[in-house]
Amino acid sequence: MTGRPASVAHLFLSRVEATPDDEAYRFPVPVDEHAADGAPGAEQWRSLSWAQTAVRVRNIAAGLMALGIRSEDRVAIASSTRVEWILADLGNMCAGAATTTVYPSTNADETAFILANSGSRALFAENAAQLAKAVAQREQLPELATVVLFDAPAELPEAPGVELLTLAELEERGAAHLKEHPDAVETAVAALDREQLATLIYTSGTTGRPKGVRLVHDCWAYEGVAQAECGLLREDDVQFMWLPLSHVFGKTLISGQIATGHVMAVDGRVDRIIHNLPVVRPTLMASAPRIFEKVYNGIAGRARAEGGAKYKIFMWAAKVAREHAQTAQRNRIATGRESVPFGLGLQHALADKLVYAKIRAAFGGRMRGSVSGSAALAPEIGYFFLGAGVPILEGYGLTETSAGSSVNRAEDVRVGTVGLPLPGTEARIAEDGEILLRGPGVMRGYHDLPEQTAEVLEADGWFHTGDIGELDKDGFLRITDRKKDMFKTSGGKYVAPSEVEGKFKAVCPFVSNILVIGNGRNYCTALIALDETVIMPWAAEHGLAGKSYAEVVATAEVHSLIDGFVQRLNGELQRWQTIKKFTLLPRDLDIEHGELTPSLKIKRPVVERTYADAVAGMYSGANEA
Structure with a gap:
């Protein structure tokens, strides 16, 4: 892997020079409801070529320089997955700044912690809601001087002590800066060092306060070249990107896309995935x-x-x-x-x-x-x-x-x-x-x-x-x-819960999430959440129409249905791995209640605390071996 560029910023400028007119990004935009072919809520997909992308990225980078952002200064992005996220991240790198990623679902307290811990001086905020989370804890963020809004309301909200700009205004400042300093971006990129901080991504925090992971420019340059070299990504691909770009999985694929130069269709709305697939017709998707x-x-x-x-x-x-x-x-x-x-x-x-x-x-x-x-x-x-x-x-x-x-x-x-x-x-x-x-x-x-x-x-x-x-x-x-999830039963047997959970998902088409419990206990139990879109039609066919999801999963009929799958599972397991009892949860696990990370991993301690009474009930008075 010798000979790779020093940074993705270098890789990006090389890509623009090599294929300026090729399509780089594809993204949905609302159709003007007053247009002849438009209707309220209608959308169409538009594209940016690599050359068009470079104009916007250079303006964003120069705009940040005009604001006083310098080498390794942290600039945060709090937004869902959209093309502006990528433009802002590339702008940060081309200015020599380091991106701090913030999930849009992160609450105000944790957003403030990440911005403060990283020392972020500026923030790209998707909308007024993301801005509000930052200014709500303004006293904890003395270094935050500027917020740039992707979606700005007609009247900008109050943001005491913070300079508030729209993305368009930042790009205008950048264009003006480049008239006076036309080589500013190229000079900043040329000065980048492999070991210079490029990104701070905070761990999901499944067990506690998130930690900022320091990823340098060489990390991302390596990822881009390695993904291309192993054939994971190809220059003729059309990749559909919906993953959270604040998560490292989505972020790393940007590097590979720039290395190969293929098209990336960007839309982070999970509820649009099924609709978008036949429209985008991707050759590759990550999930x-x-x-x-x-x-x-x-x-x-x-x-x-x-x-x-x-x-x-x-x-x-x-x-x-x-x-x-x-x-x-x-x-x-x-x-x-x-x-x-x-x-x-x-x-x-x-x-x-x-x-x-x-x-x-x-x-x-x-x-x-x-x-x-x-x-x-x-x-x-x-x-x-x-x-x-x-x-x-x-x-x-x-x-x-x-x-x-x-x-x-x-x-x-x-x-x-x-x-x-x-x-x-x-x-x-x-x-x-x-x-x-x-x-x-x-x-x-x-x-x-x-x-x-x-x-x-x-x-x-x-x-x-x-x-x-x-x-x-x-x-x-x-x-x-x-390693930290494996547990030992009171009988001294080790259990790998994800193995059992994976097997159950394979045999039960109704399950959404499952958490196997048994650390220090004399048998294993499980908390099971069902997939509402699958169990409700079954319920309607079996005399349970008109009931809510919570009422459906509490019925004897559904408990019996899932018990049949649990018994099938148990037939594939060692005795000490088998599920002796289970509880059907009244709702699915979700990000909003803090039970799932934004990348959909279960926060085991949170779920066990939330349903501690149910867990206790499954072991109450039991003496099974």
Whole structure:
């Protein structure tokens, strides 16, 4: 990986010079309701070429310089995923500033903590709501001098002690600055050092206050080149980006997109994903496993609702998809050829016409792969989509490793693994099973936390991930659990909860989230939240129409339904892993209640505290072995 540029800013300017007229970004905009072809609420997709993107990025960078932003000054972005997020981030880097990322769902208290801890001097805020969170705790933010709004109301709100600008106004200032200093941006980029701070991303905080992860310019430059070199991203791709760009998973893919120069369609509205896919027709999309689980459950639920032959056909096709994918993978590993028995091939061809083609069409019809990360993907879900012709390329990484550490390649998908390390990244397994990583993408430490940095980062560069896993003979990495999540029952048996949870998601099409509990207990239990979009149609068909979700999940009928899946699960587990009791939650877990991180990981301590009475009830007076 020698010879990579010093920063993504260098990479960006090189990309603009190489392909100025090629399409860079695609994004939705409202159609003027007074236009002849417009209607209230209508949208259309517009594009920016690389040259057009460069004009805006240079103006933003120069605008920041005009505000007095200098090398490594922190400039925060609090916004959902949209093209302006990318423009602001590139503007920060080209000005020599460092981006502090803030999830738009972060509450005012934690937003203030991140802005204060990072020492951010300026903030790009999506709208007045994001601005309000910053100014609400203004006394804690003495260094915050400027806020730039993406969506500004007709009248700018009050923001005492802060200079308030619209993005357009910042770009105008930048254009004026460039008239006087035409080489300002190029000079700033040329001065960037590989080890200069580029980004502070705060960990999700599943167990406490978030820590600022220091990622330097070399981290992102490495990620961009490595993603291109391993073939994960290609120059002819159309990538659909909806992931939170405040999260390292989404952020790292910007680097790869600039390295390859492919088109990125940007729209972070989760409720528009299904609508956008056939419009964008992407060749690649990245997602958290929860999205794939919801898609699978939705397909299964619709087939069940149609009943009779259609449901039987879907269940048969799902079985064939898994069997075909597993057989092809097994033979590819053993012989290098993806051969399957003739009869299975015929079944697969028939299932493709009846079922799989419709699934591919729902994804836009051109998907060559979908990258999955941030949490474990149930193998049965992976085999289903692989067999249906929408391969999920499961990968692995952490905020502390700039996300991309290993990934499955499209030409050699091995379901159940997170693929091979990216070029330039090393992986090894410690004596206790912990995965250690080393490479240019590894952070340079936690911000102002030297002791906590020393706990996970060795002097020779090896990073302790906190995950347990194994490397097979071909170098493919398999994750078995989070080190801190594994627990021991009172009988002395270790349980990897994510393994049990993944298996349950594979057998139960109604589940949304599940949390397995049993640390220090004499048996395992589970808190289970159901997928409302799937369970409510089932309830209506079984005499429970008119009831609310909370009422439905409290019925004996639904408890009996889920108990059947729990018993199926238990048949696949060791005795000490089996779920003896479970509680159906009155609502799904969500970000708003602090139970999920923005990347949809479960905050286990929060959920256990929230439902402490339910957990206590499952162990009350019990003496089962």
